[in-house]
Amino acid sequence: MNQPLLDIQEVDASYGPIQALNQVSMHIHQGEIVTLVGANGAGKSTLLMSLFGNPGVTRGEIHFDGTALTSQPGHKIASLGIALVPEGRHVFAQMSVEENLIMGTTPIGTKHVHEDLEKMYELFPILEERKQQNASTLSGGEQQMLAIARGLMSRPRLLLLDEPSLGLAPIVVQQIFSILKEVASGGMTIFLVEQNVHHALKLANRGYVMANGRIKLGGTGTELLSNREVREAYMGG
Amino acid sequence: MAIDYQYSNKPDSLSSNELLFRIRKSLLDAFITTLLALAVFGPIVGLELDGYDFQLQLKSLVSILGVIFTGRLVASLFFQTSQGEKLLEKFSRKDTSIRVQPLNQKAANGYWIIALFMLAGLMVPFLASKYWITVIILGMIYVLLGLGLNIVVGLAGLLDLGFVAFYAIGAYGLALGHEYLGLGFWSMLPLAALLAALSGALLGFPVLRMHGDYLAIVTLGFGEIIRLVLNNWTQFTGGPNGVSAPAPTLFGLEFKRRVKEGTPFHEYFGLSYDSAYKFIFIYLILFALVWAVLYINHRLTKMPVGRAWEALREDEIACRSLGLNHVLVKLSAFMTGAAVGGIAGVFFATYQGFVNPTSFTFFESALILAIVVLGGLGSTKGVVIAAFVLTVMPEVLRDFSEYRILMFGLLMVLMMIWRPRGLVRMTRSSFQPPQTVRQAMEGVR
Known part of the structure; x- marks a missing residue:
C-alpha cells in the first residue's frame, strides 16, 4: 500500500507532569477499520484528543493525508475530513434530532444536507421516526446512533469513534457494531477506540493494544483475538 | 390520558x-x-x-x-x-426543555401584535405623565440589559455575574467622554457600545477555559473590579462624587431652559419650556433602539453565530469535535452581550444626568440575572416581560417598598415551582437548511 491516510509517528503527549502517551506510532490506510483497545487510563482517548491538539503533542508527528495535524488549530481539523464521535455521545440535548444532524455539517457547509439527511435516515431509520424530537428524549443507544450520524454528516474521510458501546445494553452494542460494519462497507475509513475488545476486534481489519501510554501489540483482528495476552487481560482467559 | x-x-x-x-x-x-x-x-x-x-x-x-x-x-x-x-x-407539568418549532410549521403570525405594541409604545410619551415616562424609560433600560445578558447566559450558556460592569462602562463612557473629550450623546452611543464590547473581549479571553461556577466567580470579580476602579480613581472618575452626563440633543438643539449658544429646543419650535421634553426625547430614541435590538436579537438566533451559541450552551465538547471555533463563539457572545449592556449604560447616564459608582453594585447584576432567569433563559419575550415586571412593579407598589426584596424572593420561589424555565419558555424555530437547495432537490425528484 502507498501512503497511509493517518500516520502517527512516535508521539508523546502529557497532562502537566503526567505523561499520557509515550512514543506512540500507528497508521491507518484508506478504507481500513482499525481499532485501538486497552484498559482504562491506557491513553486511548488521549490519543484521539491529541489529534485535535488537546493535549498538544510534545514530540513526534501526526500526518493526515500528508498534512501535519500538529500545526493546525483544533477547530480546523474537522474541516480536513476527520470526524470525531466523542466518548459519552455528547449530543445537543435541547436540539431536535434533525438539528443535531445539521450541526454535523459545520465543517463542510449545507451544500449536501438534504441528500445526506436522507442517507442517515436510511442508515438509522429510528432517527427519522424521531427527527422532530429533542435529542434529550432519546435512549442511550439512539443518542449514540445520532452521534455517529452527526459525525457522518460532515462527509469525513476518517471517522473516529471513542467508545461507542459505552453504557449500552449488549443488544444495542450489537446493533451499533452492525451499523458500523455497514458504514465501513461503503468505503469509510474507521478508527475505533473501544473497551469492548471482543466486538471491536471482530469488526476491525487490524488492531492495536495500548497499555500505560504505549502501543504494546499490533496485528490483524483475528490475530489479536486469539492472542493469549489479550485474552487474559481483557476477557478473563 | x-x-x-x-x-x-x-x-x-x-x-x-x-x-x-x-x-x-x-x-x-x-x-x-x-x-x-x-x-x-x-x-x-x-x-x-x-x-x-x-x-x-x-x-x-x-x-x-x-x-x-x-x-x-x-x-x-x-x-x-x-x-x-x-x-x-x-x-x-414539568416542561423543562426548549420548545422547538417543527420545520414545516410556521410560527403564528404575530405582526399585528407587534404593530399594536409599537403604536401603544409611541403613544405613551404623549399621554402619560413625566413620572410614568421616566418609569418606562427605566423599564426599557432593563429590557436592554436583560437582552444583553440573555445572549451571554441564555443563548451561550455562560453564567455572567458581573454584567453590571458593561453597564457601568457604557454609563461612565458617556459621562467621561463628555468631560474629557467633549463628545456628546450621539457620538458616545456607538463608541460606548464599542468600548463595552472591547472590555467584553478583555473579560472573555481569560475565562475561555472556565465553566459554570468558576466562570461565575471570575465575572463577579470583574464586575467588582470595575466598580472599585470607578470608586477609587478619584482624579479621573470623580470617585464617589460621580460625574455629570450630557442629555441627548436633537440635531444640535438642547433640551435645557437656557443654553450658552444657539437656541434651545422649546424656543426653536416656539413651545413653552417643559422639563418633560428631554425625557420624551430619550423615550423615543430608547424605544426605537429597543426594537432594533429585539430585531437584531431575533436575527442573530437564526444566523449561524446564534446556532453556534446555542450549540456551545448544549455541549462544548461536541462543538469542538464538529470544528466550531469555540474561542470565537464565546468571545462573540461576550462582546455582543456587552455592547448591548454598554448602550443601556449610555441611556441610564443620560436619563439620570449623573453617574456614580453606587448605581453599579452587585445587586444590579443580580437584578439583571433575575430578569433573565425569571423571563426564561433564552426567551426574548420573557426577558421583556420580566424586565418590566421587576422594574415597574416596585414603582406601582411603592407603598409596599419595604417588602420589595421579600416579593422578589417569593416570585423566584413560585417560579421555581411552577415555571422552572421562566415565565415564557424559550421557543425557537428549528434549523432550516437553505431553501434553494431544498427546492432544487424537490425538482430533481
Whole structure:
C-alpha cells in the first residue's frame, strides 16, 4: 500500500507532569477499520484528543493525508475530513434530532444536507421516526446512533469513534457494531477506540493494544483475538 | 390520558360521605398551614419590642393567621374540584426543555401584535405623565440589559455575574467622554457600545477555559473590579462624587431652559419650556433602539453565530469535535452581550444626568440575572416581560417598598415551582437548511 491516510509517528503527549502517551506510532490506510483497545487510563482517548491538539503533542508527528495535524488549530481539523464521535455521545440535548444532524455539517457547509439527511435516515431509520424530537428524549443507544450520524454528516474521510458501546445494553452494542460494519462497507475509513475488545476486534481489519501510554501489540483482528495476552487481560482467559 | 379517563367517570354529585371527607382534609391542610404561619409570623408580627420589654400584638397576629387559614381552606377546597385539579395539573407539568418549532410549521403570525405594541409604545410619551415616562424609560433600560445578558447566559450558556460592569462602562463612557473629550450623546452611543464590547473581549479571553461556577466567580470579580476602579480613581472618575452626563440633543438643539449658544429646543419650535421634553426625547430614541435590538436579537438566533451559541450552551465538547471555533463563539457572545449592556449604560447616564459608582453594585447584576432567569433563559419575550415586571412593579407598589426584596424572593420561589424555565419558555424555530437547495432537490425528484 502507498501512503497511509493517518500516520502517527512516535508521539508523546502529557497532562502537566503526567505523561499520557509515550512514543506512540500507528497508521491507518484508506478504507481500513482499525481499532485501538486497552484498559482504562491506557491513553486511548488521549490519543484521539491529541489529534485535535488537546493535549498538544510534545514530540513526534501526526500526518493526515500528508498534512501535519500538529500545526493546525483544533477547530480546523474537522474541516480536513476527520470526524470525531466523542466518548459519552455528547449530543445537543435541547436540539431536535434533525438539528443535531445539521450541526454535523459545520465543517463542510449545507451544500449536501438534504441528500445526506436522507442517507442517515436510511442508515438509522429510528432517527427519522424521531427527527422532530429533542435529542434529550432519546435512549442511550439512539443518542449514540445520532452521534455517529452527526459525525457522518460532515462527509469525513476518517471517522473516529471513542467508545461507542459505552453504557449500552449488549443488544444495542450489537446493533451499533452492525451499523458500523455497514458504514465501513461503503468505503469509510474507521478508527475505533473501544473497551469492548471482543466486538471491536471482530469488526476491525487490524488492531492495536495500548497499555500505560504505549502501543504494546499490533496485528490483524483475528490475530489479536486469539492472542493469549489479550485474552487474559481483557476477557478473563 | 389516564387522568382524563378517571375524571370523566366521576359521578356529578358527590356522596355526602365523600364531601365530608374532603372538607375534613381541607380543614387539616388549613390547620397545618396556620401552624407554620404562626411559627413564621409569631415572633415577627406578634411580638413588639418596647424598650427592654415586649408586648404581645395578638390582634394583628390573629388577623394574619385568619387570612392564611381561610385562604388555605378555600385553596384546598378549590383544588379538589375538577377545575382546580385541572389547574394543578397544568402547573405541575414539568416542561423543562426548549420548545422547538417543527420545520414545516410556521410560527403564528404575530405582526399585528407587534404593530399594536409599537403604536401603544409611541403613544405613551404623549399621554402619560413625566413620572410614568421616566418609569418606562427605566423599564426599557432593563429590557436592554436583560437582552444583553440573555445572549451571554441564555443563548451561550455562560453564567455572567458581573454584567453590571458593561453597564457601568457604557454609563461612565458617556459621562467621561463628555468631560474629557467633549463628545456628546450621539457620538458616545456607538463608541460606548464599542468600548463595552472591547472590555467584553478583555473579560472573555481569560475565562475561555472556565465553566459554570468558576466562570461565575471570575465575572463577579470583574464586575467588582470595575466598580472599585470607578470608586477609587478619584482624579479621573470623580470617585464617589460621580460625574455629570450630557442629555441627548436633537440635531444640535438642547433640551435645557437656557443654553450658552444657539437656541434651545422649546424656543426653536416656539413651545413653552417643559422639563418633560428631554425625557420624551430619550423615550423615543430608547424605544426605537429597543426594537432594533429585539430585531437584531431575533436575527442573530437564526444566523449561524446564534446556532453556534446555542450549540456551545448544549455541549462544548461536541462543538469542538464538529470544528466550531469555540474561542470565537464565546468571545462573540461576550462582546455582543456587552455592547448591548454598554448602550443601556449610555441611556441610564443620560436619563439620570449623573453617574456614580453606587448605581453599579452587585445587586444590579443580580437584578439583571433575575430578569433573565425569571423571563426564561433564552426567551426574548420573557426577558421583556420580566424586565418590566421587576422594574415597574416596585414603582406601582411603592407603598409596599419595604417588602420589595421579600416579593422578589417569593416570585423566584413560585417560579421555581411552577415555571422552572421562566415565565415564557424559550421557543425557537428549528434549523432550516437553505431553501434553494431544498427546492432544487424537490425538482430533481
